[in-house]
Amino acid sequence: MSRTCGIASSVAQRHKRLERIVQKLARPSSTRLSVMQDIAGVRVAVRSLDELRRLEEHICSQWMSERAYTAGAVRRVVDYIDLPRETGYRAVHLIVSYNGRDAELQLRTEAQHTWAEAVEEVSRAISVELKAGEIPAEINEFFVEVGEVVFDIDFGHTVKWERTLDLRPWGSDLSLTVAT
Numbered sequence: 001m002s003r004t005c006g007i008a009s010s011v012a013q014r015h016k017r018l019e020r021i022v023q024k025l026a027r028p029s030s031t032r033l034s035v036m037q038d039i040a041g042v043r044v045a046v047r048s049l050d051e052l053r054r055l056e057e058h059i060c061s062q063w064m065s066e067r068a069y070t071a072g073a074v075r076r077v078v079d080y081i082d083l084p085r086e087t088g089y090r091a092v093h094l095i096v097s098y099n100g101r102d103a104e105l106q107l108r109t110e111a112q113h114t115w116a117e118a119v120e121e122v123s124r125a126i127s128v129e130l131k132a133g134e135i136p137a138e139i140n141e142f143f144v145e146v147g148e149v150v151f152d153i154d155f156g157h158t159v160k161w162e163r164t165l166d167l168r169p170w171g172s173d174l175s176l177t178v179a180t
Contacts, residue, residue, distance in 0.1 A: 005058040009046045010113075041104035045113035049081070049154040052107050056092050059105070063096065072098035081112075081151075087130065087140060088147020089116065090154075111150045118176060119143060126170035139165065146178050153180065 046052050056077070063074040076095040084090045090112050094105040108116065122139065123130045130139065142165045152159045162179040 005054060007046055007051045007055050009044050009051075009055070010110075011045075012043050041106060043106045043108065043113065045108050045110050047110055049109055052081075052092065052109055056094070056107055059094060072096055075102070081154075084147060084151075086144075087119070087135065088144040088150075089119070089131075090147060090151060091116070109150075109154050111153050115143070115146055115150050118146070118178075122165075122167065122174075122176065125167055125172040125174045128170070136170065139170075142176075149178070149180060 044055065046055060060074050060077065063072050073096065074094050075097050078093040078095070081090045081092060090108075092107040094107065096103055096105055119130050126139075128134045128136075130143070135143075142163065145161075145163065149159050149161050159180045162177070164175055164177040166175045167173075168175075
C-alpha cells in the first residue's frame, strides 16, 4: 500500500508472543481470545509524520470505502500520536478485518519505531513487560521523556537532548543512551 501512494517504508510482520497473549487474557479487563485484535499484525515505518498521515489516509480511503477491491476493511483507527499512551508510545493502529480475521496494522515514523524497539530491548534485558505496565518508575520516566523528544523530532523541531538509562539496578549489564 505504501508504494501505491509513493511512500518509502519498511514493513515487518508481528506475531504476539504466546506469553503475552496469556498475560493479556489474565487481566481483569481482558477480552476473549476469539476477538483479540492484535495477535497478528504488520508494522510499517515511514520517514516522517506527514508520510504516516498520507499512508493512513490512503489505507482508510481504500479499505473503508464500499468500492474496496479486497476482502478487507478498516474497522477502527486508534491514534496514539494525538493521544499517546502513558508510557510515551506513539503510533497509529488500524484494526483491519481481512477474510474474517482481525489484525493490527501499526503505522509509525522511523523515530517512533526506534523508540518502540528500544522498549522491547529493555523489556528483554530486564525480564519485565514494560508495555503491560510492569515498569519501574525511573524507566517509565526515561521512555516518556524519549517519547516527547521523538514527538518533537517528528514535528521537525531541533532538539538537543541526551540521557543515559543504566539498567544494572534491574539485573542487566546494559545501559541505553539517547542523544539527539
